[in-house]
Amino acid sequence: MSVLNAGLIGCGRITDLHAPGYLRSDVARIHAVCDLDPAVAERRKQEWGATRATTDYRELLDDPKIDLVEIITPHHLHAQMCVDACRAGKHVSVQKPMAMNVTECDTMIAAAHEAGVKLKVFENFVFYPPYVKTRELIEDGAIGEPLSVRFKLGSSFRGGWPVPLKAWAWRLAEETCGGGPTLFDDGYHKFSMGIHLFGPVAQVHAWVDRTFGVVDVPALVTWTHTDGGRVGYIDATFSPHMTVRSHYYSADERVEITGTEGVIWVTRCTGQLLDEPPLLLHREGRTTAFEDIRADWLDSFVDSTHHFLRCIQEDEEPSLSGQRGKEVLQFVLAGLQSAETGAPVRPDEIVA
Ligand SMILES: NC(=O)c1ccc[n+]([C@@H]2O[C@H](COP(=O)([O-])OP(=O)(O)OC[C@H]3O[C@@H](n4cnc5c(N)ncnc54)[C@H](O)[C@@H]3O)[C@@H](O)[C@H]2O)c1
Numbered sequence: 001m002s003v004l005n006a007g008l009i010g011c012g013r014i015t016d017l018h019a020p021g022y023l024r025s026d027v028a029r030i031h032a033v034c035d036l037d038p039a040v041a042e043r044r045k046q047e048w049g050a051t052r053a054t055t056d057y058r059e060l061l062d063d064p065k066i067d068l069v070e071i072i073t074p075h076h077l078h079a080q081m082c083v084d085a086c087r088a089g090k091h092v093s094v095q096k097p098m099a100m101n102v103t104e105c106d107t108m109i110a111a112a113h114e115a116g117v118k119l120k121v122f123e124n125f126v127f128y129p130p131y132v133k134t135r136e137l138i139e140d141g142a143i144g145e146p147l148s149v150r151f152k153l154g155s156s157f158r159g160g161w162p163v164p165l166k167a168w169a170w171r172l173a174e175e176t177c178g179g180g181p182t183l184f185d186d187g188y189h190k191f192s193m194g195i196h197l198f199g200p201v202a203q204v205h206a207w208v209d210r211t212f213g214v215v216d217v218p219a220l221v222t223w224t225h226t227d228g229g230r231v232g233y234i235d236a237t238f239s240p241h242m243t244v245r246s247h248y249y250s251a252d253e254r255v256e257i258t259g260t261e262g263v264i265w266v267t268r269c270t271g272q273l274l275d276e277p278p279l280l281l282h283r284e285g286r287t288t289a290f291e292d293i294r295a296d297w298l299d300s301f302v303d304s305t306h307h308f309l310r311c312i313q314e315d316e317e318p319s320l321s322g323q324r325g326k327e328v329l330q331f332v333l334a335g336l337q338s339a340e341t342g343a344p345v346r347p348d349e350i351v352a
Contacts, residue, residue: 005031007066009057010073011044021305034060061088074170075178079104086111091118097188098325100178105326120308120318121325125189126196128300130266130278143259151190153236154252159244180216191331199227208339221335246271
């Protein structure tokens with residue numbers, strides 16, 4: 001089979017972690033890049049050895065050599081770019097959150113279906129090796145019947161890699177982000193993991209305050225799953241004066257999953273606050289550490305990209321399909337609606 005040619009639309013901060021999936025692949029390469037900023041497009045072309053650079057994504061879509069595109073732009077642009085890419089016959093990987101609302105998700109899913117192309121929502125946490133192992137352990141019954149999943153999220157201005165001001169600017173505006181930076185943007189990963197680990201969600205109840213008038217924390221989101229009375233919750237805070245140890249964003253995620261027979265802890269993800277093994281399992285009165293597991297956040301991006309390439313090559317449905325992307329977005333939006341009204345909301349009631 002010939003090498004798959006990819007086109008990257010949007011070449012900002014996070015594409016530093018998208019490019020390695022291609023640069024370390026034998027089956028695909030970055031053929032073209034597109035960014036509104038011509039200097040960024042040209043720099044990325046050189047950096048990644050691409051053949052062409054453009055500032056107009058439609059020009060990139062017109063290139064018959066391109067097999068698939070990655071949409072890595074601010075959220076308000078995802079839907080239109082995705083629909084146009086599908087109509088141009090390209091397979092699409094669109095960064096999370098898939099879209100601004102459920103109506104946009106439906107349009108994107110329909111466009112991919114009509115064009116007969118793959119649609120994948122790029123949510124990398126489900127590919128983070130300690131989470132992959134966690135799911136295996138749960139499925140193998142290592143903690144008995146799962147009871148609860150608890151996500152502790154912390155973020156800060158300090159630590160990690162530099163984030164350009166313009167990348168914050170669109171995130172802090174609802175019309176370009178779609179919601180707050182904590183729950184709608186970054187929180188998406190945790191809502192996605194909730195479904196990935198414990199299945200569909202029945203009902204969400206949330207309380208969200210604001211820090212500095214714009215950051216949607218402190219926040220507490222609780223939910224029940226449809227299966228077996230399983231529950232989950234997110235506790236999110238912002239610590240402006242804390243330096244987070246991280247190679248990437250100044251974000252900390254710690255997860256605790258309790259079952260009828262044991263507990264699993266994942267001690268790191270984007271950042272690493274603890275000098276503990278990435279994954280720990282307590283069962284039968286003993287705690288086992290998984291020391292040797294790959295645990296660099298970058299691994300989740302590379303594995304996610306390679307999964308998509310495999311799906312295209314083997315004509316399989318990506319695990320994070322458009323339908324799953326919509327389900328996660330309904331979960332997120334149910335949380336936001338609940339925070340506004342104070343009442344619990346069912347995700348399946350969010351239809352537009
Ligand atoms: N998976 C993750 O963990 C993760 C982390 C960060 C960001 N993201 C997602 O990646 C996407 C981009 O985020 P980022 O942090 O890289 O943002 P960013 O602001 O650093 O980069 C966005 C880029 O898109 C370009 N752009 C804007 N409009 C464009 C257009 N019409 N055509 C072409 N290019 C255009 C901008 O010039 C900019 O370079 C968002 O969807 C975000 O949620 C995901």
